[in-house]
Amino acid sequence: MATNKKIYPLKGKVQHYAWGGQTFIPQLLGFDNEGNKPCAEYWMGAHPSASSVLLDQDGEINLNQLVKEDPANTINQQVFDRFGELPYLFKVLDVKDMLSIQVHPTKAEAEKGFDAEEAAGIPISAPHRNYKDRNHKPEVMVALSDFWLLHGFRSAESLNKILEDVPEFNILIGLYRREGAQALYRFVMEMAQADINNMLLPLVKRELRRKQDGELDRSMPGWWVSKLFDGQTEIGDIDRGVFSIYFFNIVYIEKGGAIFQSAGIPHAYLEGQNMELMANSDNVLRGGLTPKHIDVPELMKHTSCEPVVPNVMKGNDLKNGEIVYPCPVPDFGISRLELNGAGYSSTAVSLEILFVTEGGCVINNEMPLKKGEAAAVLAGGAYTIESSGKCTIFKAFVPQG
Numbered sequence: 001m002a003t004n005k006k007i008y009p010l011k012g013k014v015q016h017y018a019w020g021g022q023t024f025i026p027q028l029l030g031f032d033n034e035g036n037k038p039c040a041e042y043w044m045g046a047h048p049s050a051s052s053v054l055l056d057q058d059g060e061i062n063l064n065q066l067v068k069e070d071p072a073n074t075i076n077q078q079v080f081d082r083f084g085e086l087p088y089l090f091k092v093l094d095v096k097d098m099l100s101i102q103v104h105p106t107k108a109e110a111e112k113g114f115d116a117e118e119a120a121g122i123p124i125s126a127p128h129r130n131y132k133d134r135n136h137k138p139e140v141m142v143a144l145s146d147f148w149l150l151h152g153f154r155s156a157e158s159l160n161k162i163l164e165d166v167p168e169f170n171i172l173i174g175l176y177r178r179e180g181a182q183a184l185y186r187f188v189m190e191m192a193q194a195d196i197n198n199m200l201l202p203l204v205k206r207e208l209r210r211k212q213d214g215e216l217d218r219s220m221p222g223w224w225v226s227k228l229f230d231g232q233t234e235i236g237d238i239d240r241g242v243f244s245i246y247f248f249n250i251v252y253i254e255k256g257g258a259i260f261q262s263a264g265i266p267h268a269y270l271e272g273q274n275m276e277l278m279a280n281s282d283n284v285l286r287g288g289l290t291p292k293h294i295d296v297p298e299l300m301k302h303t304s305c306e307p308v309v310p311n312v313m314k315g316n317d318l319k320n321g322e323i324v325y326p327c328p329v330p331d332f333g334i335s336r337l338e339l340n341g342a343g344y345s346s347t348a349v350s351l352e353i354l355f356v357t358e359g360g361c362v363i364n365n366e367m368p369l370k371k372g373e374a375a376a377v378l379a380g381g382a383y384t385i386e387s388s389g390k391c392t393i394f395k396a397f398v399p400q401g
Contacts, residue, residue, distance in 0.1 A: 006381030007363060008054035008061070010353060010374040012044040021096035024273055028092065028357070029372040042092040044353050044374055044396075046085065047280060054376055063376065067351075075351045076379035079398050083280075088332035090353050090396040091276040093141075098224065099269045100290030101150065101244045105302045106263040107136035110283050113298070128293045132282040138329045139278035142258040142336065142394065144357060147272030148218055150248040152265050152308025153181050159307075162221075162246050168203045169246070181247070182305040188243040189287065189296045200238045204229055221246045224270055228289070241288020244268070251310045256336070258313045258325045264304035275355070275394045279331040320344060322395075330399060337385070337393040345384040348377040350398035359391030369393075 014025060020040025026033040033039060043050050051064035063074075063086070071080035079087065105113060114131040122129050141147070153159065163169045163176055176184045191199075207222035208229060216223040224245050229235060248266060253259060261267050266287060285299045286292055315323035315336065321344050324335040337344055339361065346352075353376055354363075360370035363383050369375055377383055385393070 005056070006348075006378045007367060007383060008056060008376050008378075009367065009369075010044060010052050010054055010063070010376040011060070012042050012052045012374065013050040014039050015041040015043060015050070017041065019095060019097040019099055021094040024094040025092060038096070040094060043089060044091065044355060045089040045280065047089050052374075052376070073380070074378050075398070076349065079350045079379075083331070085280055086351055087280055087330075087398060088396055089278055089280050090355065090394075091278070092144075092273070092355070093269070093276050094273050095147075095269045095271055098228065098271070098289050100284075100292065101241045101248075101266060101268040101287040103266050103285045103287065103299060103303045104137040104139075104261070104263050104281075105131075105283055105285065107134075109263075109302060110134055110136050110281070113283075128295070130283070130285060130293075130295055130298055135279055135281035135283065136263055137279050137281040137283050138260070138262055138327070138331070139276060140258060140260045140325060140327050140332075140334055141253075141269075141274040141276045142325060142334065143253040143255050144273040144275060145255055147253045147257075147274055148270040149251050149253070149259070150244060150266070150268040150270065151251045151259060151261070151310045152249055152267070153185075153247060153305055154249055155307045155309075156181075159184075159247060166203065166246065168199050171199075180305070181307075182300070185243075185247065185303070185305055186296075186300050189240060189300065191240065193237055196240055197238050200242055201235060204235060204238060204242070218271070219250060219252065221250065224250075239288050239290075240294075241268075241290070244288055249308060249310050251312065253312055256314065256323075258315065258334075259310060260313070260325075260327055262328070264302055265308060266303050275334070275357070277327075277332050277334045277396050279329070327399075333397050333399045335395045335397075337391075337395060339385065339387040339391045339393070341388060343384055343386050345382075347382040348379055348397070349400050350379050352377040352381075353396045354385075355394045355396075357392045357394060359387060359389055361385050361387040361391045361393065 016037045017040035020038035025039035046064040046067050053060040067074045111134045114134045163173045207225045211226035315325045321339050322335050355374040
């Protein structure tokens, strides 16, 4: 399969994970969600399990297949030689319910973990499999709305205050002051379920009362603990992820703000909508708020328990309508185009994906693109975008060099 064209409309794939909302993505993409399914993510890329397609007058072209069969003209030979694939996956997320607390390994550790599980004969699809591929999974998100997430451990002072202020955690103060955050986190992650229930049940009940009485807001851990248990008539086993809600930074990002998640930083999305761009990997080590497999020794091996000061980025304005969010990885880059009657011109070094979140535009005077639509610009493709009014476009690309 080969192609002479350089710009195509692109159609992605909606993922119906249980934590997603029912309205945001359908309204953005312009389809009726008749079954009221949760629509959590919209994938744009060449992931083998859910590849996007390029729309051509002769039909649909599978992007993953095109990259494999004609890499030089699709993502460029240098990128293919380095990564062996389109190295990123571009997404729209609608987070209605909290996602699992997770950590991603470095590339070197992912390679070691994958090879070890392969040698042990663990099937890729096995629920207890940790490593689905040999790649790292750094990721960046840009908020499309008010967005809340957990990101890294609190400062030593803040974590100490949490342990003092929450009565149920007072028993943990000595361990923390003697041995630090890593020993503290390992202890609670290894606790027996019965002990977790005994410690956290009074805490959960108190936070539910406080939320009902209007004493909580989203900047407080109790708000999110209450959200976990809202509407439950009986509280059964309590997820050990509750500890992380108190131990990690609760971060608020307003529309247009961004944050980068590097290997080892524990994090969890709590609520809101965003554009997310990540390395093309499915390696996730989970630490709670999920029924999925949790491997505590493997999680602790890769989790940085050092305090983190969250770096919420506003982006660097290039003065041509483009705002770039710096990402310290070679796999991907992301920018936001804010056009208001102005034009924007560029040439794709590797494959670029353009996604419109507001307004509409025309590419090269021939391809109209409106809110909720995407285009793929293949390697070497030159393009000009024109808009008659306000238009916001997110661009995913592979950095040069």
